[in-house]
Amino acid sequence: MRVIGRMLLVVAVAFASLGAMSEQRADQSAGEPEIRIGNLMPYSGPLSEFSAIGKAEAAYFDMINDRGGINGRKIRFITRDDNSDPATALELTRSLVEKDDVLFMFGSFGTPGNLATRRYLNEKKVPQLFVASGDEALSQAKAFPWTMGWQPAFRSEGRIYANYIQAYYPHRKIVVLWQNDQFGRALLKGMEEGLGDLNRLVLVDIAFDIADEHLEGHVSVLKRAGADIFVFLGVPSTASRVIQLAASLNWHPVMIVNDASASIANAMAPAGLQNSAGVISTAFLKDPSDPAWKDDPAMKDWFAFMDKYHHVESTNNSAALYGYAAAETLTQVLKQCGGDLSRDNVMRQAASLRNYHPTVALPSIRMNTSPDSYLPIKQTRLVQFDGRSWQLFGAVIETAFTEGAAR
Template sequence: MQTLARTLIAIVVALASLGAITERVREPGVTDTEIRIGNVMPYSGSLEAFGAIGKAEAAYFEMINERGGINGRKVRFISHDDKSDPSTALELTRGLIEKEDVLLMFGSFGTPGNFAVRTYLNERQIPQLFVASGDDHLSDPSLFPWTMSWQPSIREEGRIYANYIQAFYPGKRIVALWQNDHFGRELFRGLQDGLGDIARMIRVDIAHDVADDNLGKHVSVLKRSGAEIFVFAGAPANVTKVIRSAADLNWHPVFILNHMSSSIATALKPAGPENALGVITATFLKDASDPAWKDEQAAKDWPTFIEKYNRAGGKDDNAAVFGYAAAETLAQVLKQCGNDLSRDNVMKQAAALENYQSSILLPGIKINTGRWDFRPIKHLRLVQFDGRSWQPIGDVLETAFSRSQK
């Protein structure tokens, strides 16, 4: 009888322990068959072009679910339109957490919106993972341990352009046309920081709105300054207009533009490949329309993915490529979580990525994170458009953030 009693006690203890483990992973948003993930995107409004990021993420998880999900669970990706309005982003995020019971927020677009929800999510210890913003303040685990960025720093991108200008075009006059928002200001400040004492070589800089109807006039003003270097930070559609305007004015400066607006198919070719010849950017992702990658398996799979999951957007849309690669990274984190999908473990695994290589990252650029390293992608590569393809300029570049981690 004593042996039987001890056996029954052992069974009860084991069941209780199993129940405790089960309860531990029973965070909101997690069942035996499902993981719910929240997201907000500008599917309408002035920045709706970047809604392609969310569409590609939705399509990626649809593909993953058809293949059996992640560790036996399907991903339910719940994404809402915040129209790039920070107050709407906060309202929608609260609804996703408090009403739709998502496990975490993933990949929401834009600096102002992510700033608006950051305190709310950190106070409740809810992961705010891989935000679609390159602002440095969204990568500070000492202040916001539940918020992690994904892409390289916008300000570091600006510094890289400054370093390039100083190395190859010392003493040349510079002008800049930057989008009048947080993104544009950060990139321009990075350019100024990188130039340091010679920032005086920036003869003219003009801030413009996304829906600015005077881009041609701005370009004309910049040309009259006599500058040889032109740095642009703005939306893809405006890149096309600006390149055309410069060509119409017979102005051919060294043209540097931000990587999120550098798609060959959607920005450069519409401007005329001959007009975009020589354009330079710093990037970390493969351009979906670049023939340089046509023989790689990932490039072969991409058109099939877009055709089957047409909600992802155009096959040559760099924003869609961005969304796909970010979703791949989240899937890797969730795989590493195994059956422990507690929010604590999600953050632990997000901070334990080691040399992870997304299929769409450029060669030599890998994802690494750590307890105090919340900037997953810390490298960029300068490339130049030859009228058909992007040609690399030098080696993969470390950002200052990367060097500080060593």
């Protein structure tokens, strides 16, 4: 009966349009005992330090499967290496949808790859859920209703640093070292918008590439500018080198690093805990190294998870924690789907989160989505590194996000 069924299906598909085939596959996925999820990560290449996100997500779904799955269905997490290349991302996404028959894409990393696959997935009506990027162009509900972000917007984060500087260090001189890509530009743009007329206080800003071999020269130039505040916008491994270089030059400005760089495992510790003390950033997830959370049930679960399912990774790796929290959010969405695992319903439930709190998120973080609001996390906190862990200060910050603002 199975062979006959497959033969009939082949005949049917031969006469079907691509759109109808997409709908057929969506129905098939809904009725099967497993939930196939597609994902792209930079397991190799210049951004491979963020592959910890995908590895933690895979481990999380292993844990879910050991507990019986979701609504009786096991998760099959199919993750591929796109080497941070947009063309590769599109090719792999097509393969995951058309050959691996994934129900949806989840948590793929990076702005360029997600932008490269966005139109294809929206035309196919395949959910592109909780992308690992804070670019506002990936949270445009009206223009791309099948694509949804997860973390706070990069531009909003940049504005927060501008507001912090104005509140705590008014009229102080600023220098900026920023990563020359869409990620770095979005952060810089937000900071420039936040400073407004006070952009005149920025004495020097230098763009750098991931493989830049002239970091020492850049940091030396920024030191000679005579600024009081040094803003770094980039990735953890580069942040680590920059913090070390500043210390070696006996330069100790007020230093701000973006959230993605604020990894104890990949930035603060390699740079030297003493060198990193005093660094300012933002956070929306708990810091596993902070003694304040030692009795927190969620943190106990985190350590137990890492010990059993992902012990090869440092418990202080913020990228791994990010992956855990994102996978937990997706699990909530799939639970809400109940027995209806059509793509329409998956997207509907993703757009129906109400005050959802990922367990490893800071207490003030509540995720809310709607058909008109596709950025779940809109709160964050300022933090300062004390040489051991990140300490919260100031009030909860509601991040500004205007749908349609991205171009």
